[in-house]
Amino acid sequence: MPVRSQVRPGSPSDIPLPVRFRVIQTPYYVITTDLPPEEAQEAALRMTRMAEEYAERTKGFSGRVTKRLPFYLFQDIRDYNTYGGPVGSAGVFQIQGNDRRLLAFAGEATNPRRWEVIQHEGFHQFADAAIGRLPPWIDEGLAEYFGEAIWTGDGFVTGAIPPERLKRLRARMTEGRLLAVRDMMQLQPDQWNFMISPNNYHQAWSMTQFLAHGDNGKYQAGFNNFMRAVNRKVPWEKAWVDTFGATDGFEPKWSGWYAKLPDDPTAELYTRATLSTIASFVARAHAERRGYRTLEDLAAAMKVGEFKPTGENWLPYRLLEEAVVRSRRDATTFSIEPARVKSDPPAVVAVRPDGTRLVATSPARFAVPVKVTITATSGAVAVRPVPSIAPPTANPGTPPAFNPPANAPGLPPATPARPPEPPKVAVAPPDASARPPMTPPVLVRPEAPAGVGPNLPAAGGPIQVAAGVSPGREKAVEFVAANNVFGPDHDVVAKVIKASAEVAKTGSNLRVTLGPKMMKSGRLTDVIVLEERCFVIEYTPQQRARIDIGDKTVMTMRFGMPPWTRTLQTVDQVTTLFTPMPLSADEPLKWKTKIDRSDAPDERPYATRVRYLLANGNSFENTAIYKSAPKAGAILSYQSHKMPKLEGPEPILAFVDVVHPATETDKIEILSNTMAFVLDVAVQPEGDPAAPAKPVE
Incomplete structure (x- = not known):
């Protein structure tokens, strides 16, 4: 949910950004960043295409964005935290009075996971400007939906269902760990924030995904009407019943659809996204009179700098790298084939495991953004051509049109959610007076x-x-x-x-x-x-x-702890028992913290952070032990900490973050020889630059 915060009395209200920050005016955003030029250029391009995707997918029920949106993108995690980014997060949309801003931490190189967070939080900012306040399950569900969107360089492919996410969703359904649909819909923002849980995000995403694509797009028009009614301040309960009927009837349809899906239901959508990306690069190479016979040749040429699009044609090499990796997700084969007309750009062809042949082509006259068209054939029968960024709505895994039915009763015409007319991207000079001040909010x-x-x-x-x-x-x-x-x-x-x-x-x-x-x-x-x-x-x-x-x-x-970090704090996820446990007659009592990480956001190894609150001058020892496979009973890590003695009125309290290394096990037990207060427990992806700071020695 968006973070609503206030400045504490006595806090500095104006903190200018360092001189190294510059301002980039894009069509829809004012980006303030200290990233290197190429990283900043990628951010400007991505955010432009993402804003257009938000607008296109919600044009049936959103209004008009009348001004550019503020986006602060930091290279250093310390700057991000200083200027308001919650500790442990990678991005946040904040509301302070009339100030609405998007903040994100990029690190040295913005990775795909970072962009998922930015796309998620960016939707909150867009919705605040173009739609208005939404029920939490819709706000978070659509934010997760756009977070899964795949950038092709010239647009986004939305509607993907990651197989690992589908697997986790089904497990939670089977185990009864999701809320009843009516209970989910009734959650208020403060309740959502208090009981924040990965389960709620999975469920909200799955509900919006189903309304957009379920049963061959059956509910798209109704979802659009429902959203327009909510936007017109109709109580959501009335809007829902008027559109879909009782929530009890919706629940079995929603859960049943996911139960029947194949394990990788949008595999072809991923192929289309990969095709669109490769075709965008091939079109740019053709415009510079360069030709490559294979995808590997194209990637190698970009890697060594032999081919590097410049100016408005520019795309980052990393994007092509990601497409190459994605091309290997299944047995689909990719190739570059000469066009029938010599002057036209080459075609990019993908042959799926089921024999479906997908051919991506681009116009003979080069223009940015490149309009890639994909034609699917099965045997000798041709399927109608569709743009790669908008596959046919008959496929359950394709993007929603979000368009209402013609002459929908009782609903006024929608105003397209179009941001203001774009000027050309311009980089402002490093003038400190031109940079807007930022206020560090209360986390x-x-x-x-x-x-x-x-x-x-x-x-x-x-x-x-x-x-x-x-x-x-x-x-x-x-x-x-x-x-x-x-x-x-x-x-x-x-x-x-x-x-x-x-x-x-x-x-x-x-x-x-x-x-x-x-x-x-x-x-x-x-x-x-x-x-x-x-x-x-x-x-x-x-x-x-x-x-x-x-x-x-x-x-x-x-x-501060954003959704993507998935703090494991609910009772059924983390059990903390400070039960005395003498290991031997010679050892002091130990306090035991049991951590069950089975509800981590994904299957990657995760580091575990335990935050303690200690009194002045206290010291303690901390040992983490595996409680399940692969190394049950073995010691994961041992750490010793001592709080420095600080001057001041007693008692002086301080935080200590104990970070245990990444592990594939889902359960660990932490023993401490102190009566420290376990403030919270969080997990962080292995190797993530946004991992919590090192513990105080």
Whole structure:
């Protein structure tokens, strides 16, 4: 969901960007970046084509974008975080009053995964400007839909269903881990942010994908009408029933469609995307009077600089590399064949495993963007030619037209979602005064599930957290602690935040009850016991958090964790038990954190980060052990940490990020010899430049 944030009182409101940043005016964006020229050029080109794709696919229900959208693209993760990018994220769309901006971290070279995030967050920005506020499942579902879009150099191919994502979706359906459709549709933005989960993103994507392509495009016109009604402020429940009927009838159709799909339902769509990319490069080579017999020859020529499109014809070599890799995803063969007319660009041919022959051609008169047409033949029978970026809607895996039926009753004509008329791309001189200032916003913590705060520590006993309680219902969280913390003579210092919250001490137990009023206001409270002190954390509706000792606020915590990082925080994903576990008579008690990563976003090896909150001068040892294959029982990593002694009023608290290396196992157990508070647990793709910072030594 878009991040809505405010500047804290006393925070600097104007922080100019360093001199190295420059401003690029594109047709639809104002890009502020410090990337090298070629990387910045790729960003400008991609964002231009992406904006056109957003507009084309939503033209049946969106309005007009009247000004260029701000996009800040950072090379250094520290700059990205300084100017508002949530820690651990790669991109975010932020709303601050009237300021709406897209921020992203690119690193040294923007990789495909980064662009998935930018395309996702970019849709939130576009929707905010052209459509208006959407229900979370639609907003996130369409953002995921565009995040999966494949760039061809001259356009995008949308509607792809990655096989690994389909596999995960089916598993979650089978295991009953998805919400009922009606419950998904009723989620409000704050609820979505609190209970943020990979399951919700998979489900929202699958629902919008089904409405766009399910049953041979049967629901496209209805989806378009539904979206237009929502855009006209018709309550979504009424708009849905008027269009599709009861949600209970929709659910079996949605789940049944995915159950019947082949394992790689959009394989031909991936082939079309690859063909379009290769044909775009072949057309550019032909325009420069260069010819190549094979795809390998073309790639080799670009790699050594023998052929390099320039000016408005430019495309990055990395894009061709990605197409070459994608060409090997199945047994499809690709070749370059001479055109029938010598003056025409060569054709690019793909022969699919089922014998379907796809031929990509481009116009004899070269122009950018290149209009590639793909003709499919099976045996001697020709199938009607279609543009590669818009395959026929009869194929369940092809892009949606998002067009309403003619003369739809009760609906006014749609205004095309066209951004303003484009001027030519121009690079502004490095004038510091010309650069817009940026305001670092307060980061938010969207990953905490509704009704459940972070896992809370207590010495000498387990923590019991009641789960599955909806907002508006009474919520009780119980802590069981040993006498070394809550001794019979030790007074518990706790602040009652509101009358609807009760804090009581009975023997060695502390109980916090959150009443209906507090739950309805979106507030959550947690209690931390650290060094015989009781800390009460209040989560405000803005999802900031503060720690109080008695009636004194000692620090304010700010959090940020975007969807793509998939923080594993829900009760069924991460179980944190601070149960004393003496390994031997000579060893101190250990606190144990069990982490189940089976719900990670994809199948790649993931590093695991555990964030601790420690008191001033504390030290601790931390060992991670595999709990499942491939190395059950073996030590994954051992780390020792000591917080430096800092001057100031006691206690001084600080964060420590412990990053354990990437592993293919889905379960690990972390043992710590400290009563540290596990703030959250996150995973990061192996080798990702946006991995959390190194732990404090």
